Amino acid sequence: MSNQSVAEYEVARSKAKSLYPRYERKEELQHQTHFCPGCGHGIVHKMVAQAIDELGVQDRTIMVGPVGCSVFTYYYFDTGNVQSAHGRAPAVATAIRRSRPESIVISYQGDGDLSAIGSAEILHAANRGENITVIFVNNAIYSMTGGQAAPTTLLGQKSTTTPNGRNAATEGYPLHVSELLSTLQAPAYIERVGLGDNKQIAQASRAIKRALDNQVRGLGFSLIEVLSPCPTIWKMTPVDSQHWVRDVMEKTFPLGVFCDRTKERLAAPAAQSVPAPALDELPGILGVAEEDLPEGNAAAMAKEQEIDLEVRIAGFGGQGVLLLGEMLAEAGLDAGLEVSWLPSYGPEMRSGTSNCHVRLSRQTIDSPLVTAPTVLVAMNEPSLRKFDRSVRSGGWIIYDGDEFPADCAREDVHVLALPFTRIADAMGDKRAANMVMLGAVLERSGVLPQASIDAALRRLIKNPRWVELDERALARGRELFKEALAEA
Amino acid sequence: MTDEKKPDRGQLRIDEQECKGCGLCIEACPPKVISLSERLNHYGYRTALYQGSGCTGCGICFMACPEPGAITVLRLMNRGAGSVSATGAVGGAAA
Numbered sequence: 001m002s003n004q005s006v007a008e009y010e011v012a013r014s015k016a017k018s019l020y021p022r023y024e025r026k027e028e029l030q031h032q033t034h035f036c037p038g039c040g041h042g043i044v045h046k047m048v049a050q051a052i053d054e055l056g057v058q059d060r061t062i063m064v065g066p067v068g069c070s071v072f073t074y075y076y077f078d079t080g081n082v083q084s085a086h087g088r089a090p091a092v093a094t095a096i097r098r099s100r101p102e103s104i105v106i107s108y109q110g111d112g113d114l115s116a117i118g119s120a121e122i123l124h125a126a127n128r129g130e131n132i133t134v135i136f137v138n139n140a141i142y143s144m145t146g147g148q149a150a151p152t153t154l155l156g157q158k159s160t161t162t163p164n165g166r167n168a169a170t171e172g173y174p175l176h177v178s179e180l181l182s183t184l185q186a187p188a189y190i191e192r193v194g195l196g197d198n199k200q201i202a203q204a205s206r207a208i209k210r211a212l213d214n215q216v217r218g219l220g221f222s223l224i225e226v227l228s229p230c231p232t233i234w235k236m237t238p239v240d241s242q243h244w245v246r247d248v249m250e251k252t253f254p255l256g257v258f259c260d261r262t263k264e265r266l267a268a269p270a271a272q273s274v275p276a277p278a279l280d281e282l283p284g285i286l287g288v289a290e291e292d293l294p295e296g297n298a299a300a301m302a303k304e305q306e307i308d309l310e311v312r313i314a315g316f317g318g319q320g321v322l323l324l325g326e327m328l329a330e331a332g333l334d335a336g337l338e339v340s341w342l343p344s345y346g347p348e349m350r351s352g353t354s355n356c357h358v359r360l361s362r363q364t365i366d367s368p369l370v371t372a373p374t375v376l377v378a379m380n381e382p383s384l385r386k387f388d389r390s391v392r393s394g395g396w397i398i399y400d401g402d403e404f405p406a407d408c409a410r411e412d413v414h415v416l417a418l419p420f421t422r423i424a425d426a427m428g429d430k431r432a433a434n435m436v437m438l439g440a441v442l443e444r445s446g447v448l449p450q451a452s453i454d455a456a457l458r459r460l461i462k463n464p465r466w467v468e469l470d471e472r473a474l475a476r477g478r479e480l481f482k483e484a485l486a487e488a
Numbered sequence: 489m490t491d492e493k494k495p496d497r498g499q500l501r502i503d504e505q506e507c508k509g510c511g512l513c514i515e516a517c518p519p520k521v522i523s524l525s526e527r528l529n530h531y532g533y534r535t536a537l538y539q540g541s542g543c544t545g546c547g548i549c550f551m552a553c554p555e556p557g558a559i560t561v562l563r564l565m566n567r568g569a570g571s572v573s574a575t576g577a578v579g580g581a582a583a
């Protein structure tokens with residue numbers, strides 16, 4: 001094609017601006033979606049992206065992708081992206097929309113996700129009339145996991161869990177989500193569209209844009225259900241799947257608008273939610289007198305010192321792993337720092353293993369995960385072996401044991417290995433081992449004012465006998481650390 | 489190509505490496521000017537192939553295609569009836 005002949009033409013339809021030019025996928029696949037040939041998700045992605053482009057809201061759109069084939073919205077949409085747990089997208093979308101009122105939030109969900117595990121979330125988001133847009137891709141099956149029946153599976157439709165076809169007597173009837181939600185008073189707009197032929201596709205595209213526009217105009221909850229082909233799981237060619245949407249699926253799920261309150265909302269906006277109270281109003285609301293509020297000891301902090309303490313604490317359940325972390329975080333809060341405390345433990349209440357992540361920083365903390373700790377507190381050998389390699393070069397391992405296992409030693413990491421449990425036992429109670437170890441951590445980091453530690457202790461420990469023991473334990477930990485340093 | 493022939497109202501560009509050969513565009517195209525290639529692309533798919541003429545620029549194939557950038561639809565720029573030749577020898581086309 002010569003340049004001249006290209007120049008006669010202008011681009012009329014091309015990839016939407018709100019989709020990345022290349023996707024952050026494995027090397028070879030960066031310009032391909034993960035969708036199978038003929039997948040309806042791809043078509044719906046394009047419609048959503050086009051609507052975002054046309055409404056000019058790319059910079060304030062946040063997509064919420066859940067679990068299922070739609071899980072990778074963040075590969076494709078050059079918008080904000082949050083990936084939610086299975087079925088929970090409407091709850092996540094609610095939180096985002098409410099905490100960032102200027103954002104445009106799209107919950108993009110499959111039918112297994114929305115109508116099975118997430119049936120409660122969608123029902124209540126719709127019933128609250130959240131000002132979000134839900135794109136509900138109904139392919140009558142769980143596709144990503146290989147074709148189990150969904151609530152939307154048609155009567156007689158075969159799936160791996162209904163090998164003889166869905167039978168109403170045992171599996172109930174296909175769930176009509178759009179009709180169901182339309183019985184509620186709050187939703188602004190609910191429509192079912194299909195991808196069964198050119199006409200349907202054009203209507204689907206219009207409906208999706210409308211649903212997004214409703215949100216932009218603050219009209220409330222909109223949901224577009226899209227009957228969408230899944231050639232792979234349906235075991236049909238893409239073209240046959242398209243026809244199946246129109247000729248078969250549509251008989252169970254008629255297309256149309258089920259609820260439209262946009263006109264009345266435009267005339268009289270839906271009840272406005274009361275804005276959340278400002279932080280400084282909270283004590284009053286909670287009935288806490290101003291003078292009873294802890295003042296904190298931020299003033300005692302050395303102003304110029306950079307702080308980014310990342311601690312991983314691990315041990316058996318019952319060893320006080322989580323409390324150790326909480327103490328550190330609480331003291332950090334008292335000192336006016338940004339803190340995060342993230343516990344991670346099994347279902348056991350006692351025994352089992354547990355660990356927690358603690359971060360203290362002057363900056364806003366991006367993630368509460370501590371994958372490369374500057375300090376590892378290992379309260380037993382299995383915990384040491386689980387995390388020793390992760391400690392950052394130049395960091396510290398504080399280990400409860402007589403002897404540090406030789407094969408765990410690293411040239412680039414400092415170690416303080418002492419029988420902390422026995423030391424605590426000798427002081428009065430072996431359960432205070434966590435506080436002895438915390439004393440060592442505090443001494444090593446050296447940033448938190450003692451007043452903050454005292455305040456944290458009083459806030460977290462109510463029994464005076466324990467407060468007294470823990471105070472001694474903390475002091476002992478500090479001493480042990482200093483002694484170890486002096487010896488080294 | 490002769491100068492008398494009216495230029496097509498549209499043109500298609502197909503990204504061979506993005507197309508997965510599902511055939512939905514072939515089904516969707518009203519003037520039926522798309523077919524499937526014999527050749528396989530890098531990923532082993534036969535891909536959509538524009539026959540080179542007859543496109544009306546309607547854009548229906550674009551919406552039917554599940555791949556975001558596999559199809560680009562171009563439309564003849566409107567520059568007054570009869571003033572454009574098929575070879576595109578018209579000034580100011582880049583505007």
Ligand SMILES: Cc1ncc(C[n+]2csc(CCOP(=O)(O)OP(=O)(O)O)c2C)c(N)n1
Pocket residue numbers: 067068069070086109110111112113114137139141142143144145150
């Ligand atoms: C809590 C939880 N339960 C189950 C799964 C397994 N799982 C992954 S995808 C999926 C089904 C998704 O089906 P659907 O929402 O219809 O999306 P599709 O893949 O069909 O687009 C399930 C059950 C999971 N990831 N998380």
